[in-house]
Amino acid sequence: MWYAMTIMYILSLCFSPNYESVLAPPGLNYYVFLGPNLKLLEAWGCKDQQKMLINHQFWRLFTAMFLSVGFQQYVFNSIALILIGFMLEATKPGFVPMLIITLGSGISGTFFGSVCDFKLAVGVDIAYFGYTGALLAAVIVNWKALEPIGMMRLCFVMMTVFLFMILLLFTAPSALHSTGVLTSTYWTYYDFYGHFGSFLTGLFLGLIVIRRCRQVGRLQEKSYEKMCFYAGIAGCLVYLIVMLPIWFTVP
Numbered sequence: 001m002w003y004a005m006t007i008m009y010i011l012s013l014c015f016s017p018n019y020e021s022v023l024a025p026p027g028l029n030y031y032v033f034l035g036p037n038l039k040l041l042e043a044w045g046c047k048d049q050q051k052m053l054i055n056h057q058f059w060r061l062f063t064a065m066f067l068s069v070g071f072q073q074y075v076f077n078s079i080a081l082i083l084i085g086f087m088l089e090a091t092k093p094g095f096v097p098m099l100i101i102t103l104g105s106g107i108s109g110t111f112f113g114s115v116c117d118f119k120l121a122v123g124v125d126i127a128y129f130g131y132t133g134a135l136l137a138a139v140i141v142n143w144k145a146l147e148p149i150g151m152m153r154l155c156f157v158m159m160t161v162f163l164f165m166i167l168l169l170f171t172a173p174s175a176l177h178s179t180g181v182l183t184s185t186y187w188t189y190y191d192f193y194g195h196f197g198s199f200l201t202g203l204f205l206g207l208i209v210i211r212r213c214r215q216v217g218r219l220q221e222k223s224y225e226k227m228c229f230y231a232g233i234a235g236c237l238v239y240l241i242v243m244l245p246i247w248f249t250v251p
Contacts, residue, residue: 001102002081005124009068012036012044032070038120038187041067047121047191049114053248064191065106067122073189077124080167084131091138097209104205105130105198108239112197115247121191125171129195130202132167136160137206141228145213164199171195200239207232 016028016037029035042048045063052060068074089098109126139146139156146153171190212225 001085001124001127002078004066005068005074005077005081008044008066009036009074012040012067016040029070033072035070036068038069041069041122042120047110047113047194049118052114061107061110062103064110064122065124065127068124069122069187069189073123076170077128081124081128084128084135084163088131088134088138091135091211093134093209093211097211100209101130101134101202101205102127105133105202108201109191109194109198111194111243111247112200113191113194115243115250116193117188117191119186119188121188121194123190125167126191126194126198129164129167129198130205132160132164133199133202133204134206134210135163137203137228137232138210141207141210141225142213144224168192168195197243201236204232204235204239207235 013028013034013036027037029038044067045057045060046067047064048057048060051057068077085098088101093101106124106127109129113121113126136157139153139160143153146156171192207228214223214225
């Protein structure tokens with residue numbers, strides 16, 4: 001994920017000097033240090049509520065997470081992605097579950113943010129916020145297996161919640177009011193509302209795919225681990241049933 005984000009950031013910087021449009025001159029973004037041309041980011045697949053709904057460019061749900069609006073966002077997202085990603089990988093979920101959580105959280109985060117906000121946004125933060133939800137799911141799923149450590153289980157829950165809150169503080173809304181010659185729309189450094197959708201999806205997907213420490217969960221149909229699995233599926237279904245009609249009507 002980090003390699004893909006890095007390659008796309010470098011490519012966006014390389015193509016910006018030669019990218020021209022009706023509303024934007026060629027060159028980098030004047031308001032952000034080492035920021036790609038905003039119109040180029042629009043063309044390459046930023047989160048754009050209107051283009052997804054009116055022009056049916058649903059691929060933007062996927063591409064937005066691989067782009068960066070500037071060097072500051074790229075560096076912070078790189079650090080957060082690697083650190084939190086390593087924390088989640090320490091639970092040994094496997095490559096496929098990690099891929100499901102990453103792409104599922106990223107797409108869902110963009111989807112949720114499109115309902116709540118019209119501003120354009122990019123960034124891998126909508127993916128790694130799902131990692132915090134998956135970390136919480138890892139504690140919930142293995143709650144029975146963690147019984148020997150007693151109240152330390154609550155510490156794990158609180159640490160995950162605090163991690164989520166700290167990330168929210170660092171990614172608080174900060175609008176790029178770059179209108180006029182650069183762009184005709186409003187941008188935001190981070191898709192703040194999308195982070196909540198990413199967290200919820202990471203939690204639900206984590207309940208489904210995170211590794212179980214107790215093997216009993218695979219043997220007994222009514223075990224606690226099986227209940228968590230069904231709860232994750234139910235959460236995903238309810239999320240889709242509620243959000244899809246809202247996404248097509250409210251914006």
